[in-house]
Amino acid sequence: xxxxxxxxxxxxxxxxPRKPDWIRVKAPVSKGYQETRxxxxxxxxxxxxxxxxxxxxxxxxxxxxxxxxxxxxxxxxACAFCNVKTGMPRKVDPLEPEHVATAAxxxxxxxxxxxxxxxxxxxxxxxxxxxxxxxALRRNTPDTTIEILTPDFRGKMRPAVEAxxxxxxxxxxxxxxxxxxxxxxxxxxxxxxxxxxxxxEVKMHNPLIFTKSGIMMGLGEQRLxxxxxxxxxxxxxxxxxxxxxxxxxxPKHAKVEEFVTPQAFSAYGAIARAKGFLQVASSPLTRxxxxxxxxxxxxxxxxxxKLEKGR
Numbered sequence: 001x002x003x004x005x006x007x008x009x010x011x012x013x014x015x016x017p018r019k020p021d022w023i024r025v026k027a028p029v030s031k032g033y034q035e036t037r038x039x040x041x042x043x044x045x046x047x048x049x050x051x052x053x054x055x056x057x058x059x060x061x062x063x064x065x066x067x068x069x070x071x072x073x074x075x076x077x078a079c080a081f082c083n084v085k086t087g088m089p090r091k092v093d094p095l096e097p098e099h100v101a102t103a104a105x106x107x108x109x110x111x112x113x114x115x116x117x118x119x120x121x122x123x124x125x126x127x128x129x130x131x132x133x134x135x136a137l138r139r140n141t142p143d144t145t146i147e148i149l150t151p152d153f154r155g156k157m158r159p160a161v162e163a164x165x166x167x168x169x170x171x172x173x174x175x176x177x178x179x180x181x182x183x184x185x186x187x188x189x190x191x192x193x194x195x196x197x198x199x200x201e202v203k204m205h206n207p208l209i210f211t212k213s214g215i216m217m218g219l220g221e222q223r224l225x226x227x228x229x230x231x232x233x234x235x236x237x238x239x240x241x242x243x244x245x246x247x248x249x250x251p252k253h254a255k256v257e258e259f260v261t262p263q264a265f266s267a268y269g270a271i272a273r274a275k276g277f278l279q280v281a282s283s284p285l286t287r288x289x290x291x292x293x294x295x296x297x298x299x300x301x302x303x304x305x306k307l308e309k310g311r
Contacts, residue, residue, distance in 0.1 A: 020259050022284050023245060033057075036066055039106055043099040046073040048084075048115050054287055067113040067149070067289040068100050070133055071126045075117035077151075077189040081177070081216060083249035084117055092122070097132040101140035111293030112137065113173075115149035118189070125153035127160035134167040147171035147212075147292055152195050161198060165205040171240075171296055172202045173212035175288060176233070179225040186219055186254055200236040207237075210278075210299055214242035214288050217265070220257040226268060230275050240279040240299055241272050244286035260284065278302045 040047055046069040049057045060066065074089040075082070093099075104112050114133055119126035130148055137146055146169045153160035165172070180192040199211050213233055215226065226243075233241055243265060248256050262284060269282030279299035281291065 019247075022262050023247070023259065036107070039103055040066065040068075043103050044093070045096070045099055045103060046070075048289070060289075065109075065111075065289075065293065066103075066107070067115055067292075068103065069115050069117065070096055070100065071116040071119050071122075071129055073117065076120040077118040079177075079189065080186045080254040081219070081246060081249075083253070089117065089119060089121060092119075092126070092129055096129065097136035098140075100133050101136040104137055104141045104144050109141070109144050109293075111145045111147065111296055112141075113147045113149060113289040113292050115289075116151060118151040118154075120154060123156075124163070125151065125156045125160050127153060127156075127163050130164050131167045134164070134169055138168075145170040145293070145296060147173060147289070147296065149173040149175070149288055150198075152190050152198055154190070154194070157194065157198050158201065161201045162205060165202055165209060168206075169209065171210045171212055171292075171299075172199075173214075173240075173288060174198050174202075175214045175242075176229060178215055178219050179221045179229055181225060182219055182221060196232055196236050199233070199238055203237045210239045210296070210303075211237065212240035212242065212279075212288075213238050214244070214286075216246035217243060217260040217268075218246045218256050218258045219254060227271060230272055230277075234275050234277070239277065239303075240295065241277050241281075242286050242288055243268055243272070243280075243282040245284040278306070 048054070048067045048069040049060060071092060072089045073085060074087045075084045076089065078086040100114065114130065116126055116130070130150060134146055134148070137144055148164065148169045148171070150164065152174065174195060176192065176195050178186045183190065183192050199213060202209055202211050215229055230241065245260055246256060248254065265282045265284060269280045272280040272282065279295055279302060281295060
């Protein structure tokens with residue numbers, strides 16, 4: 001076998017199908033991108049944009065949108081789709097909540113998305129840090145709407161959700177990620193119905209918090225399985241569904257079984273709207289937090305319209 005970087009004899013790796021044109025994005029070079037990157041480094045903050053190698057980082061960071069990843073950059077799980085490091089995490093940073101609030105203020109954010117690694121090593125799964133971040137944001141930037149994207153808090157879900165919902169985020173996102181059949185290979189540390197229950201639990205504690213969940217396409221799921229996931233989400237009263245193309249971050253991760261066409265994404269989106277979601281984002285480059293601020297404003301308006309019609 002020749003050197004790793006000699007691709008002359010094999011122009012395309014058969015294991016990693018060539019990305020279609022609709023997936024290609026420009027490398028980030030803008031001034032806004034550089035400023036966002038510097039601010040995150042200066043405050044010692046991690047972003048899921050970088051850790052998950054998100055294809056939209058150039059566009060979002062140019063617009064000064066970033067998804068902050070709290071509780072460190074090392075995850076206690078090892079999902080087959082995710083590029084975040086796995087291992088034994090460091091101690092929780094007590095300054096992190098204030099640093100997140102400082103970043104939101106300096107960037108002038110109208111809407112912020114906060115996510116985290118899984119912290120199965122912590123007694124509360126990290127829920128307390130979410131609460132502190134929400135409280136710091138409310139104190140420092142009271143006009144910023146807050147969206148959180150949490151792990152499943154395995155084994156401690158009820159108290160975790162209760163504490164976070166009491167802190168009052170505007171949107172609670174928890175991704176189902178894929179169809180139940182693929183969980184053993186794609187999301188082995190999680191349980192599909194436990195994640196669904198978490199979303200139900202949020203609504204039980206506060207029906208006014210918008211709930212959101214997403215799935216990745218191209219992992220080998222069947223069309224009717226995706227429809228079933230939509231039905232399951234609606235039965236848990238999820239308001240917003242996101243659907244995007246899975247991209248293999250490294251050769252060690254689960255491989256892309258299919259590049260789903262933009263037309264197929266549009267068809268999935270139409271079905272989701274027909275099933276009654278308040279907001280739907282379905283395209284190859286859709287990610288959990290992509291255009292989150294604009295989508296939140298639209299979702300809030302859609303709920304208002306629905307309430308007025310119901311009078």
